[in-house]
Amino acid sequence: DQQVKQNSPSLSVQEGRISILNCDYTNSMFDYFLWYKKYPAEGPTFLISISSIKDKNEDGRFTVFLNKSAKHLSLHIVPSQPGDSAVYFCAASGKGSTDKLIFGTGTRLQVFP
Amino acid sequence: DTAVSQTPKYLVTQMGNDKSIKCEQNLGHDTMYWYKQDSKKFLKIMFSYNNKELIINETVPNRFSPKSPDKAHLNLHINSLELGDSAVYFCASSHHDRVGTDTQYFGPGTRLTVL
Numbered sequence: 001d002q003q004v005k006q007n008s009p010s011l012s013v014q015e016g017r018i019s020i021l022n023c024d025y026t027n028s029m030f031d032y033f034l035w036y037k038k039y040p041a042e043g044p045t046f047l048i049s050i051s052s053i054k055d056k057n058e059d060g061r062f063t064v065f066l067n068k069s070a071k072h073l074s075l076h077i078v079p080s081q082p083g084d085s086a087v088y089f090c091a092a093s094g095k096g097s098t099d100k101l102i103f104g105t106g107t108r109l110q111v112f113p
Numbered sequence: 114d115t116a117v118s119q120t121p122k123y124l125v126t127q128m129g130n131d132k133s134i135k136c137e138q139n140l141g142h143d144t145m146y147w148y149k150q151d152s153k154k155f156l157k158i159m160f161s162y163n164n165k166e167l168i169i170n171e172t173v174p175n176r177f178s179p180k181s182p183d184k185a186h187l188n189l190h191i192n193s194l195e196l197g198d199s200a201v202y203f204c205a206s207s208h209h210d211r212v213g214t215d216t217q218y219f220g221p222g223t224r225l226t227v228l
Contacts, residue, residue, distance in 0.1 A: 043220050045218075049214075
């Protein structure tokens with residue numbers, strides 16, 4: 001049962017343009033949502049997160065939007081840079097200390113010049 | 114000065130063997146985790162330890178046994194390796210055990226191949 005879904009396995013964007021990565025979830029009990037970025041041969045690194053009480057969180061070029069009614073979140077990268085080329089994982093968790101992070105399968109973003 | 118380190122980076126072994134993967138974090142965190150990323154790229158938690166105590170134990174075969182000798186180390190021992198154990202195993206740590214809100218820092222992964 002895949003509770004967090006990233007339906008686009010890959011995305012190609014030109015440098016300077018906006019990258020939009022999407023994520024859908026099924027569990028309405030999820031309370032916290034995160035994006036991780038992963039380069040080849042490295043572990044995932046935390047990028048940005050959002051609590052369910054918010055609908056937007058911004059950090060520099062990265063903005064995460066949360067639509068709870070649609071159970072959908074998205075990551076916007078503006079402007080996209082070649083160094084942003086990586087796999088982006090969406091993750092979600094509940095409130096409890098024993099709640100685990102549930103990851104999506106990732107979207108590979110390629111930013112070309 | 115690596116924050117979360119794992120050894121070995123690559124591990125190739127025969128079915129039926131027993132192997133261990135070591136993980137160390139120098140961040141002073143209380144909580145450590147093991148994740149498995151399978152061939153379909155699903156990254157799933159296997160175990161988590163808080164102050165050397167097991168707090169999350171997913172439905173993992175008991176051939177997998179985590180060992181936490183101290184807060185900074187969480188090793189993963191796998192007995193009687195099977196073909197299906199081939200995957201990339203990631204260790205991670207976080208300051209506390211609030212899984213969602215505490216940022217998890219991941220190691221570089223160990224690619225295990227069982228022949």
